[in-house]
Amino acid sequence: MTESSATEQNSKQVYGRILGYTKRYKWAVFVGILANILYALVEASFVNAIQYLDVAIENKDRYVLLVKTPLVIIGAIFLRGILNFIATYCIGWTGRKVVQSLRQELFEHYLYQPNSFFKNRSAGELIAKITFNIEQVAQASSQAITIALRSGGMVIFSLIYMLIISWRLTLFVLIIAPAVGLIVNVSAKRFKKVSKGIQNTVGDVTHKTEESVRAQEVIKMFGGHSKQVSDFNQAANKNRLQDMKLIIAQGLASPMIQFIAGIGFAAVVYFGSLQILDGRMAGGQFITFIGFMMLILKPLKELSNVNSILQKGIAGAQSVFEILDRPSENDKGSLELHSVEQGIEYSNVSFSYKKSDELVLNQISFEVNKGKTIALVGRSGSGKSTITHLLPRLYDLSQGAIKIDGTEIQNFQLKSLRKQIAIVSQNVILFNDSVRNNIAYGFAEDATDEDIINAAKNANAWEFIQELPEGLDTNIGDNGSLLSGGQRQRIAIARAILKDAPILILDEATSALDTESERHIQNALENLMQNRTTIVVAHRLSTIESADEILVIHNGAIKEQGSHLELIAAKGEYYRLHQMQFSE
Helix, strand or coil, rough: CCHHHHHHHHHHHHHHHHEEEEEEHHHHHHHHHHHHHHHHHHHHHHHCCHHHHHHHHCCHHHHHHHHHHHHHHHHHHHHHHHHHHHHHHHHHHHHHHHHHHHHHHHHHHHHHCCCHHHHCCCHHHHHHHHHHHHHHHHHHHCCCHHHHHHHHHHHHHHHHHHHHHHHHHHHHHCCHHHHHHHHHHHHHHHHHHHHHHHHHHHHHHHHHHHHHHHCEEEHHCCCCCCHHHHHHHHHHHHHHHHHHHHHHHHHHHHHHHHHHHHHHHHHHHHHHHHHCCCCCCCHHHHHHHHHHHHHHHHHHHHHHHHHHHHHHHHHHHHHHHHCCCCCCCHHHHHHCCCCCCEEEEEEEEEEECCCCCCCCCEEEEEECCCEEEEEEEECCCCCCCHHHHHHHCCCCCCCCEEEEEEEEEHHHHHHHHHHHEEECCCCCCCCEEEEEHHHHHHHHHHHHHHHHHHHHHHHCCHHHHHCCCCHHHHHHCHHCCCHHHHHHHHHHHHHHHCCCCCEEECCCCCCCCCHHHHHHHHHHHHHHHHHCCCEEEEECCCCCCCEEEEEEEECCEEEEEEEEHHHHHHHHHHHHHHHHHHHH
């Protein structure tokens, strides 16, 4: 199979998959198709009636001319309007349902993708797929179908009537079909290629916008306005150039098809006139035939444009289906984790983000018994946070094993495993919702106000929450933008406290707090850590001196291991880090 035929076959499969979504709403599709076909039949029949009107004029039939014809015109226009509404509504409704289904399916699929999926893609690209690309699919599943059925039906019914009137003249019309087909085939490939380029550039525009909105404070403080505007303009210009390529392709295809149709039209006028002069065709029939020729010019133009719509939809669908066909997180475990009875064990754990990459972690081994606390310290980029990310399987390890109560974590159901782990990170993520819903996130139905307030108090957050305009019901803005950094961190801590999981991960959990708040929070966290198995990632060594064991991580490996006093006495890397911080 050649590359072009393989591509064509792939396009057919993709469009067949798009139509598979429309089959879920088969009754609406059926009614819409029927209404479009009837609309085309009414339109063609209306033109066909011209020849009978010519006969009535010759016979001076007053009833046909003064009564029947006006009533038929009114009835046909009324019926055409009703059919147009039914067809537009049913096909349009189906198209929007397809969009809704695809968006829901894609959004849900995003949520079940592994972290590596998001690491390799920009937010703008993913947002563009769920907005712009799927909208292209909607047009292919609704607008394209409407045009194909209605315009295609008008051409077919017109040709049938034209064959009845004069099969010889109709042959001149049909002769141009191969040339039209060639133009449609060539333009289809161009439309599809350009459409992919448009979708990529829309992703770039979305990414630049999202990035600049998120980084607006940095832009202001570092005077980056000109650079951001320049970068955005470049992305927008690339999008414009791709759009222009599509406009040029559409602009060339349509007049070429109409020019070829015009040649056929001229031939019909010439040979039809000869038949009238020879007395082989009535004038009314010829006028009707010309009427059909005029009627199909617009549908032919629309059919030439529908190819562009289809190719944009197919290109959009391919990018969406590419994501939908990706496997979700590896969740083959069958066991449920209800509690932690013994502890956590890392055994010769190694990890790299890609198989070809260097190891980020190399032969990491340690144990954390139930209710004990282990702290990970080291320079930035040494792999401390990566160690904690492997426990809830945000990434899957490359070698070795991580066990909870002697069972490898891959054997647990993901939902069950993560339910037993609470995490507070230095990168706080909050939702554009109320304080209440952010603290009770994941437990909104089960958590009482008393539970939420107690969690807030233990996180030293209740005092400032009470001062908010609507207390717990105050909306905190996008990612908590209406709160200070310390307040956002305390909301995140309250969320972890409310979860009450037996395993606790604290990744620089107090990094955004002022000295006084940090003291209160540290006391709260120490109370929370009692009887919980805890892994603490810390930069401030003063916060982990009471840990049962401290691991010094250097270049992805454990360099030193022991209690605070043991490591100080050893005067190694930990001692140097400690001296550096306290001398400052």
